Amino acid sequence: MTMKIMVAVKRVVDYAVKIRVKSDKSGVDTSNVKMSMNPFCEIALEEALRIKESGLASEVVAVSMGPAQCIDTLRTGLAMGADRAIHVDYSATLYPLSVAKLLKALVDVEKPGLLILGKQAIDDDCNQTGQMVAGLLNWPQGTFASKVVLDKEKKVATVDREVDGGLETLSLDLPAVITTDLRLNQPRYAKLPNIMKAKSKKIEKFTVQDLKVEIKSDLEIVQVTEPPKRKAGINVSSVDELIDKLKNEAHVI
Amino acid sequence: MAALSMLKSLRKCATHHLSNFRPSFCHHVASISRSLSTLVLAEHESGSIKASSMSAVVAAACLSEKSSISVLLAGSGSSLHEAAKRAASCHHSVSQVLVADSDKFVYPLAEPWAKLVDLIQQEHCYSHIVAASSSFGKNVLPRAAALLDVSPVTDVIEISESHLFVRPIYAGNALCTVRYTGTNPCMLTIRSTSFPVPLMSDASENEAPISQVDLSTFDEDDFSKSRFVKNTSQDTDRPDLGNARVVITGGRGLKSAENFKMIEKLAEKLGGAVGATRAAVDAGFVPNDLQVGQTGKIVAPELYIAFGVSGAIQHLAGMRDSKVIVAVNKDSDAPIFQVADYGLVGDLFTVIPELLEKLPAKH
Numbered sequence: 038m039t040m041k042i043m044v045a046v047k048r049v050v051d052y053a054v055k056i057r058v059k060s061d062k063s064g065v066d067t068s069n070v071k072m073s074m075n076p077f078c079e080i081a082l083e084e085a086l087r088i089k090e091s092g093l094a095s096e097v098v099a100v101s102m103g104p105a106q107c108i109d110t111l112r113t114g115l116a117m118g119a120d121r122a123i124h125v126d127y128s129a130t131l132y133p134l135s136v137a138k139l140l141k142a143l144v145d146v147e148k149p150g151l152l153i154l155g156k157q158a159i160d161d162d163c164n165q166t167g168q169m170v171a172g173l174l175n176w177p178q179g180t181f182a183s184k185v186v187l188d189k190e191k192k193v194a195t196v197d198r199e200v201d202g203g204l205e206t207l208s209l210d211l212p213a214v215i216t217t218d219l220r221l222n223q224p225r226y227a228k229l230p231n232i233m234k235a236k237s238k239k240i241e242k243f244t245v246q247d248l249k250v251e252i253k254s255d256l257e258i259v260q261v262t263e264p265p266k267r268k269a270g271i272n273v274s275s276v277d278e279l280i281d282k283l284k285n286e287a288h289v290i
Numbered sequence: 291m292a293a294l295s296m297l298k299s300l301r302k303c304a305t306h307h308l309s310n311f312r313p314s315f316c317h318h319v320a321s322i323s324r325s326l327s328t329l330v331l332a333e334h335e336s337g338s339i340k341a342s343s344m345s346a347v348v349a350a351a352c353l354s355e356k357s358s359i360s361v362l363l364a365g366s367g368s369s370l371h372e373a374a375k376r377a378a379s380c381h382h383s384v385s386q387v388l389v390a391d392s393d394k395f396v397y398p399l400a401e402p403w404a405k406l407v408d409l410i411q412q413e414h415c416y417s418h419i420v421a422a423s424s425s426f427g428k429n430v431l432p433r434a435a436a437l438l439d440v441s442p443v444t445d446v447i448e449i450s451e452s453h454l455f456v457r458p459i460y461a462g463n464a465l466c467t468v469r470y471t472g473t474n475p476c477m478l479t480i481r482s483t484s485f486p487v488p489l490m491s492d493a494s495e496n497e498a499p500i501s502q503v504d505l506s507t508f509d510e511d512d513f514s515k516s517r518f519v520k521n522t523s524q525d526t527d528r529p530d531l532g533n534a535r536v537v538i539t540g541g542r543g544l545k546s547a548e549n550f551k552m553i554e555k556l557a558e559k560l561g562g563a564v565g566a567t568r569a570a571v572d573a574g575f576v577p578n579d580l581q582v583g584q585t586g587k588i589v590a591p592e593l594y595i596a597f598g599v600s601g602a603i604q605h606l607a608g609m610r611d612s613k614v615i616v617a618v619n620k621d622s623d624a625p626i627f628q629v630a631d632y633g634l635v636g637d638l639f640t641v642i643p644e645l646l647e648k649l650p651a652k653h
Contacts, residue, residue: 052604056460065464133432134441157585161459161466163444165432168400172436177516178400180429183578195519200425201532201587202523203579207399210515219568219585220578255441255472259454262465270615270631276644279616282632287614289536289593290560290650 039095040150040189040211042085044119045140046078046101048110049160062260065160074110077155079117080217083224084185085153086118093187096120098147102139104128108240115235116227122240123147125248135252137169142248144174149212151194156181156216167216177209181218187211326354326452329388329414329475330361331407331421331430333398337372339380341533342422345482350420351383352449352485358385360414362503364395364406378497390503397518400429405512407434410503416475418452423479423588435477442477443468447484452476461584461607482532483590483611523579529563531580536562536593537612539582541605542569543598543619543638550575552642553597559649565589567605583608597638601626618642 050056051071059066074082085097099114101107102125111122125139144152152174157164171178179185179196183204186195192211197204199218227235245252273279283290328350332343339361350359361377361384363370370391377387390406407419407430419434421427423445435442448456453470455478470476531537538560540553550564557564565587566580582589584607594612599605601617601624609615610629617630618641627633634641 050460055603056463058464065460132441134436134439137436159461159584162461162584164428165435165442165444168429168432169436171400172404172433178429178433180400181425198425199578200521201579202425203521203577204523205521206519208517208519213515220572253439253441253472255470256443257469257471259467259469261459262467264458264462264465264610267610267615267629268631270627270629270633272627272633272635274634276634276641276648279632279634280645280648283593283614283616284650287593287631289614 040093041096041098041147042088042094042151042153043098043100043144043147043149044078044082044085044114045136045152045154045166046082046099046110046114047075047155047158048072048101048103048107049075049158052076052159058261058263062262064258064261072106072109074113075155075158075160077157077159077217077219079155079224080219080221081153081155082114082117082119083222084215084217085151086225087222088151088185088187089118093189094151098123098149100125100140100143102127102131102136111240112235113227115238115240116232117225118231119238121238123243124240125243125245127245127252129252131252132256133163133165133169135250136166137173138250139245139248140166140170141173142250143243144170150192151212152176152214154214154216156218167214171214174212174214176212176214178214178216179207179209180216182215183218183220185215185221326357326417327414328353328357328359328418328420329407329410329416330359331403331419331427332361332363332377333422333424333426334363334365334370334373334377337369337376339373339377340422340424341487341530342424342427342482344380344487345485346420346422346427346480347381347384348487349446349449349478349480349485350418351381353418353452357383359383360386360388360416362388362390362407362410364390364392364398364403366391366393366396374500375497378500379494382494384494384498386498387500388503389500390505392505392508394508394513398426398430399516399518400433401516402508402512403430404433404437405508406503408437409507411438411475419475419477421479423481427479431477431479438475438477440472440475440477441470442479443470444479446478446480458607461603462610463603463607481588483588528557529561531563531565531582531587531589534563534589534591536560537565537582537589537591537595537609538562539565539567539594539596539599539609540570540575541567541596541599542573544570544575547575549639552646555646556595556642559646559651560593562591562593565609567599567602596626596630597642599626600624601629
C-alpha cells in the first residue's frame, strides 16, 4: 500500500526568544529575531518520518503557508527527511480557518492517507488548525497525540491522547488527522549530508488562487499589549520567615 | 485576584440580587445591549456539571447584559438526566437545556459532537457558542467552527464586548485583543481560571425547560470512524489541579518519582493539588495530567509553591496568574525568582521536611 503522509509545518519565532511587544501595540517585534520550525511541527514531521521508515508509508510531503521565508522552514523539513515540499505563497495574515481550507485543497490534490500537524503554534497558541481541517475533510481526528500506532492492513490508527484527566486512547479509521503533543517523540537533527541533499529536493509552489480558496477575514487584531507586570517579590531567608509571610502578610495559609 | 475580591463583595452583599452584580472580569458592555442567545457546550460527570463548564456559563453571561443561555449536554443514562436538571437551575441566565441522549455520546468524541453543534446551530441560530478551554472544548469547538465556516477565538481570558476578546499569545508573554467581525455564530473557548464561578451560586429559583435533541439525522457513519478505546486517569480524590486553591509543583530538582511523595504530603497538608513541570513529567516522575504550562494545564490558585523549578517561559505561562507565588530553588539565578512573590534560595530536600513540620495543620 503506498500511503502518503502530509505534514503541515509553520515558521515561528524560536521558542527560546524573549519576545518584545512593539510600542505602537500593533504586534510582537519579529524583526531580527531568530525564527525556527514550530516545535510541535518538528514532532509532527518526525512522526511522519518514523512511520515511513517503518515501512508503513511511501512518501512524506511537507507543506508550509506564508511568505517566501517559509521556504527556509521547508528546507529544514527536507533536510530532516521529507521527500517533497509544497509552499503556498501568501504574504498577508493567515488565520487557522484559511490555513485549514488551504490544507484541505492540498489534501484533495495529494490524497494522503494521514495528515499530521503540531497541536498548536507557539506564536499564536491557537490550537485550532488540525481540528478545523479534520472537520472540513470529514476525517476523524486524534488531537494532542502522545503515541500513534498504525495498523496498515486494517487502515486504522490507534492514538493515545493527552487530556485533562490523563490519557485517552482512540481508534481512528484512515485517512485521519493527527495533531502532535510534546511527548510523542524527540525530533531528529538534520545531518549535514541530508542538508546538502535537501538543496536538490523539490519545493512546489501554489498560490491561493491555484487552490481556489477564498481567504476569509472575520477576525481583526485590535492591539497587542504586554501582560500586567507582577509586583516585585522578596527573598526570605528561612522557612520560619516564609511561613510568617504567607500567614501574616499574604494571608494564604 | 479577581476571584478573591469578588468573593469579598459577595459576602458583603449577600442579599444583593445577583443578576445586577457585574463581576470584575466582565468588562463594560455596550449599553446598546442586543439580547444575545448563546449556546454553551457543557461537560458533565457523575450527574454534575463540570466546574470548567460552569465557568463557560459565567463567561456566556458576560457577553451582554441581556443574555439567554442554552446549555447543551450529551451522553446517556441517569447521570445525564441528573446533570440536565442541575444545568436547568445552575444560573439565572440559563433559559434552556438541550440534551443529546444516545449511548453514542457516552465518550465525548469530536466528530459526533461537532456534527451535533452544527445541527443545533442550523436550527437555533445562536449569536454565540461558548465552551471551556478544556481538552473537550479545544478538541470539539474548532471542528464545529469549521463546519459552520467561522473563525473561532480560543483561550479567551477577557470579554471586553460581545465581539471583542483578549487572549494570550507567545505563551502569555503578550496579550492580543481581537475583534470578531464575521457572521453568527461567534465561537469562543474560555480559560476557566479567568472566569471563576462564585461560591454563592448564581442559581436560579426557576428550572429552565429541558428538551431532547432530535438525533434522527445522525447515521452510523457519523459514529463509526472514530472509536473510544480506553482512558487511564488519576485517582479523583486529589483536588482538581484546574481549580485548587493551593498548588504545589515539583520540577526536575525532585530527582525521582519517589521524592514526589514529599510534594504530595505537602499538598495534602495544605489541602492543595500537585503540579509538575514538563521536565518532571518527561523524566517519568509523575503522569502527564499534572503538567502545568503553556501546553499543559493553566492554573491560577491563591498559592503556588514551586520546588526545584527553574522557571522556563513555557512553565510560567501556566501559572503566572497565581495570586501568590513562592519559589524554592538551590540556584539563586533561576528565572522562577523573577516571578516569585517570596523566594527562598535553599535545598528543597531540607525545606520541604521543615515546612511539613512547621506548617499549621489545614482547618
